[in-house]
Amino acid sequence: MYFSTVLIILLIVLDILVYYTRKQFKEDDGEQRNSSQSSSVDRRSVPKEDHCERICSSLLSSHDKQCRVFSLAEIKLATHDFDDALVIGKGGFGKVYKGKFDFWEGVDVAIKRSNPHSNQGTSEFWAEIEMLSKFRHCHIVSLLGYCEDSSTREMILVYEYMPNGSLHDHLHKRKANGRNSPPLTWVQRLNICIGAARALDYLHTGTGVESRVIHRDVKSSNILLDEKLAAKIYDFGMSRIGPTNELGTTNVYTSLIRGTFGYMDEEYILTGRLTRKSDVYAFGVVLLETLCGRPAVDLTLDHQQHSLAVWAKHCIKKGKISKIIDPCLRGQVSANCLKEFGQIAYECLLNSSKDRPTMTNVLSRLEVVLARTLRSPQSANDQKRNGLTTLIEKARLLLSTKAPSKFKLFCNVG
Structure with a gap:
């Protein structure tokens, strides 16, 4: 009885691996065909906009192409009043925060706040706005807007995250x-x-x-x-x-x-x-x-x-x-x-x-x-090895979540 149970389990595992192997190879073939097709396309063609880029595009006027101007209150709300826990980077201009605006459906944004003691100042701030308002490309980070408050000397830029x-x-x-x-x-x-x-x-x-x-x-x-x-x-x-x-x-x-x-x-x-x-x-x-x-x-x-x-x-x-x-x-x-x-x-x-x-x-x-x-054959072998590793992990996950408790115990032996 024990031998029969083990045999059935092994057959189930083998069936799962065969199923995912076939599925993975089909996906790989599709990706390779898509890759070869995309390589023949003019490299300056721009792919469909992602969610953040659609938001940015909707903010641009058809006439002056200027990004949205944020109030300081909106920026503070998005960054929890510049909470250091939200800092995701620091540079010559200042700190960069991960933020979120409710009116943009909760989409994450990157908010770069100037450091008043930085070597980079007003000229760099307006140069960034000018450049990214004029020139947009799928491989250039989109500028969503900015905030400039002379009373507090705040200069803030809002980008896609x-x-x-x-x-x-x-x-x-x-x-x-x-x-x-x-x-x-x-x-x-x-x-x-x-x-x-x-x-x-x-x-x-x-x-x-x-x-x-x-x-x-x-x-x-x-x-x-x-x-x-x-x-x-x-x-x-x-x-x-x-x-x-x-x-x-x-x-x-x-x-x-x-x-x-x-x-x-x-x-x-x-x-x-x-x-x-x-x-x-x-x-x-x-x-x-x-x-x-x-x-x-x-x-x-x-x-x-x-x-x-x-x-x-x-x-x-x-x-x-x-x-x-x-x-x-x-x-x-x-x-x-x-x-x-x-x-x-x-x-x-x-x-x-x-x-x-x-x-x-x-x-x-x-x-x-x-x-x-x-x-190259080497690349193909790497893809197969990565595919096999992925299949084993998928099978292990499937078996660990759906198998009876006795089967889980058997799988963990050794």
């Missing part, structure tokens, strides 16, 4: 939304880089014929991730709009060098000439961060490794790129994809801006690396 934090958090803190998170896979990292590249390509080429936008502060902490880990560029307080001449270049001369150490190219620092290629250089550093899993600057390492850009460029030039890859990625990246990804990053970091590729070129090459990765 990005639940998975920043790329910097995932790479260097292994945290998302305050919780520990597993390391990003190679495919996830590629998709994040591609999303950010699409946003920068739009800023550099897609905003209009007579002007181009230079972000000026591209870095991993300014690449935020939504619930699906899709990347969105953030923080336009230092951005500049420059005229486009007949050669298609954008030059902005600045008397004050602004940016983040480790991401600024030497040409800009020495000449003060800011171009779209300055963003390309910074994005090259982000690519290296994504590949190596280490920050742009790390003073705890040997002197030769303080600057990620300098150290990684040297290793790539010497053909030692396999030695600098994030240990979490070992076994996930084919030699050809690794070589091409490293070459893209290397070219972004060339000393002369005219020798660096455009973001359009960078984007197209990253998409090729992703396509090759998804076609």
Whole structure:
């Protein structure tokens, strides 16, 4: 009798596994078909708006495209009077709070409040509003509104909420939304880089014929991730709009060098000439961060490794790129994809801006690396292994919730 019971149980488990295996493979085939179809679509096409983006769009006037102006009372209500327990980030501008407005159906938002002692002030505040009111893209964080109260010197910006934090958090803190998170896979990292590249390509080429936008502060902490880990560029307080001449270049001369150490190219620092290629250089550093899993600057390492850009460029030039890859990625990246990804990053970091590729070129090459990765046998094996793990977990969950108590006891033996 006992043997018969065990046999029946094993048959049930096998049947469940077969059912979920077939179902999982069907889902994987559908995702691969969708991926191949989406890759053939024009990369500048914008997907359907999510809930927050629909809310933001509804607030924009068809004439002036200005976002909503909030009262300070509304902001305080949304943040429980700036409760520190709701702080989800801190930056040069000030603290960022997670908030909620009742009149927006309880949708979470990110509320950035200026610090009166910050180096960033009024000019950055209005620059952010100007940029994000003019330019909207599925890979740029949406500005929902702002609050400016001269009597209290409050300057506050309200954005869509990005639940998975920043790329910097995932790479260097292994945290998302305050919780520990597993390391990003190679495919996830590629998709994040591609999303950010699409946003920068739009800023550099897609905003209009007579002007181009230079972000000026591209870095991993300014690449935020939504619930699906899709990347969105953030923080336009230092951005500049420059005229486009007949050669298609954008030059902005600045008397004050602004940016983040480790991401600024030497040409800009020495000449003060800011171009779209300055963003390309910074994005090259982000690519290296994504590949190596280490920050742009790390003073705890040997002197030769303080600057990620300098150290990684040297290793790539010497053909030692396999030695600098994030240990979490070992076994996930084919030699050809690794070589091409490293070459893209290397070219972004060339000393002369005219020798660096455009973001359009960078984007197209990253998409090729992703396509090759998804076609590789190694990627297929990883997907199967992940699928099998998922199936076992589903079966275990199903059995633990629906099986009789005796069966639960049997499953826990050993």
